[in-house]
Amino acid sequence: MKRYAYFISDGTGITAEMLGNSLLAQFESIEFERVTYPYVDSAEKARKVVEEINRNSADEAVAIIFDTIINKSIRAIMDDAIGLKIDIFGAFLDPMEKALRVESSYSVGKSHSAKDTGYLNRIESINFALANDDGGRNRHYKEADVILVGVSRCGKTPTCLYLAMQFGIKAANYPLTEDDMESMNLPAALAPYRKKLFGLTIDPDRLAAIRNERRANSRYASLKQCYHEVDEVEQLYQREQIPFISTTDRSIEEISTRIMAETGLHRRMRS
Amino acid sequence: MKRYAYFISDGTGITAEMLGNSLLAQFESIEFERVTYPYVDSAEKARKVVEEINRNSADEAVAIIFDTIINKSIRAIMDDAIGLKIDIFGAFLDPMEKALRVESSYSVGKSHSAKDTGYLNRIESINFALANDDGGRNRHYKEADVILVGVSRCGKTPTCLYLAMQFGIKAANYPLTEDDMESMNLPAALAPYRKKLFGLTIDPDRLAAIRNERRANSRYASLKQCYHEVDEVEQLYQREQIPFISTTDRSIEEISTRIMAETGLHRRMRS
Numbered sequence: 001m002k003r004y005a006y007f008i009s010d011g012t013g014i015t016a017e018m019l020g021n022s023l024l025a026q027f028e029s030i031e032f033e034r035v036t037y038p039y040v041d042s043a044e045k046a047r048k049v050v051e052e053i054n055r056n057s058a059d060e061a062v063a064i065i066f067d068t069i070i071n072k073s074i075r076a077i078m079d080d081a082i083g084l085k086i087d088i089f090g091a092f093l094d095p096m097e098k099a100l101r102v103e104s105s106y107s108v109g110k111s112h113s114a115k116d117t118g119y120l121n122r123i124e125s126i127n128f129a130l131a132n133d134d135g136g137r138n139r140h141y142k143e144a145d146v147i148l149v150g151v152s153r154c155g156k157t158p159t160c161l162y163l164a165m166q167f168g169i170k171a172a173n174y175p176l177t178e179d180d181m182e183s184m185n186l187p188a189a190l191a192p193y194r195k196k197l198f199g200l201t202i203d204p205d206r207l208a209a210i211r212n213e214r215r216a217n218s219r220y221a222s223l224k225q226c227y228h229e230v231d232e233v234e235q236l237y238q239r240e241q242i243p244f245i246s247t248t249d250r251s252i253e254e255i256s257t258r259i260m261a262e263t264g265l266h267r268r269m270r271s
Numbered sequence: 272m273k274r275y276a277y278f279i280s281d282g283t284g285i286t287a288e289m290l291g292n293s294l295l296a297q298f299e300s301i302e303f304e305r306v307t308y309p310y311v312d313s314a315e316k317a318r319k320v321v322e323e324i325n326r327n328s329a330d331e332a333v334a335i336i337f338d339t340i341i342n343k344s345i346r347a348i349m350d351d352a353i354g355l356k357i358d359i360f361g362a363f364l365d366p367m368e369k370a371l372r373v374e375s376s377y378s379v380g381k382s383h384s385a386k387d388t389g390y391l392n393r394i395e396s397i398n399f400a401l402a403n404d405d406g407g408r409n410r411h412y413k414e415a416d417v418i419l420v421g422v423s424r425c426g427k428t429p430t431c432l433y434l435a436m437q438f439g440i441k442a443a444n445y446p447l448t449e450d451d452m453e454s455m456n457l458p459a460a461l462a463p464y465r466k467k468l469f470g471l472t473i474d475p476d477r478l479a480a481i482r483n484e485r486r487a488n489s490r491y492a493s494l495k496q497c498y499h500e501v502d503e504v505e506q507l508y509q510r511e512q513i514p515f516i517s518t519t520d521r522s523i524e525e526i527s528t529r530i531m532a533e534t535g536l537h538r539r540m541r542s
Binding site for chain 1: 282284286294300301341360371376389398437522524
């Protein structure tokens with residue numbers, strides 16, 4: 001028996017998905033068929049969505065409907081959909097208006113304006129992450145908020161990009177190779193920026209699996225090599241007092257926010 | 272008078288921030304000082320947060336407190352914080368349990384597990400976007416879900432990365448240059464993948480401003496050149512029936528989700 005979960009928004013639907021998925025994750029035993037309807041910004045579109053939902057609702061399984069539509073008259077149309085409505089804005093805007101003693105602007109799609117103060121910051125930070133990826137080409141480490149270090153394939157690049165995209169943080173990264181490890185010293189390019197360094201580590205078995213997908217049966221992907229590199233790199237972190245975190249079994253979101261919490265970096269928010 | 276907004280979570284805090292900012296955006300006249308407390312996963316940490324909040328609350332301005340802590344006993348501690356509590360999980364888990372006829376697992380930090388089915392998809396898609404950026408090196412267009420085209424600096428790269436990071440979509444991009452425009456034809460590399468193409472366009476004045484930050488006073492950044500390129504590229508889209516969207520005044524989130532809606536791409540969700 002399928003059980004539907006709907007995410008409905010007059011904007012991107014991302015807020016509805018994030019909140020909805022956080023709530024659905026609390027019901028591990030149930031498998032949900034997830035459907036997102038973004039840009040439901042007219043009565044006509046809303047009626048079509050209601051029709052589709054109700055067509056799917058023939059069986060007994062109650063659908064869960066996450067609704068982040070701001071416009072009151074469009075939201076009212078959603079009342080006809082069969083299922084449990086989780087009306088996030090409806091539930092909270094009222095008490096907020098009272099506490100703040102201000103009327104809210106129920107304008108459609110207000111919540112994700114491109115004029116966010118953080119927007120240009122984020123684009124600039126993405127470009128920074130791309131230009132300072134993998135120790136390559138440019139090394140504008142003076143401008144960096146943080147420089148991630150770690151062995152090849154431990155998760156540096158996606159973490160840098162996430163820090164840029166989500167928080168407008170300028171994150172560079174530098175791969176630690178065998179040469180760096182054997183010299184027993186920090187690479188010369190990094191030494192002046194020791195305070196900006198943050199280490200990533202990873203379970204060696206997991207690392208070998210990831211590397212094998214890239215270059216199967218290579219020395220690079222061998223268990224022996226992976227154990228060796230991870231061991232060396234963790235020793236380096238300890239010797240040089242570089243804070244570090246394991247990426248094993250952690251999402252990019254979690255790695256990123258833990259780095260920010262530990263380094264005291266301030267989120268340059270989307271607002 | 273400062274007015275505080277707090278985002279409190281036993282996980283990354285990202286859900287609390289997203290939902291909170293969507294709600295705060297409805298109160299345009301008020302400026303909020305935003306503070307995020309991630310990983311509040313013990314009674315001790317919660318008490319410290321409450322102390323900090325209450326220390327800030329000496330004046331009359333009511334603080335807004337967005338709380339996504341799952342653990343009931345930790346959440347109970349937050350009751351002592353002075354301000355309007357927006358308790359997202361508290362408000363919705365109860366009716367969901369009744370509708371679903373299942374108890375929810377109030378386990379700490381459940382909501383963002385790294386074992387998400389979409390996780391590996393996303394990493395793979397980020398690598399794909401990086402390897403197929405800017406028409407360069409690899410051109411694994413067969414594997415691509417979508418190929419973004421457009422003039423230099425119109426927003427292709429951040430959009431590709433966002434599609435990868437958020438939705439696990441494999442997005443390549445290809446910059447249209449003057450040579451492509453003058454030939455009156457699609458570039459040969461793209462011709463076999465016409466159905467995967469999606470065009471970006473941009474207001475020429477905005478484009479000139481962006482390009483000027485890169486190479487001030489160059490021909491590349493001149494108004495004349497920008498008007499010419501945008502005009503040519505939009506003609507190409509129309510001639511070749513390539514769907515397209517303007518990135519001017521749109522956030523990366525909105526551009527990405529609109530592309531997905533128009534192309535019918537399915538979100539590979541985080542679950």
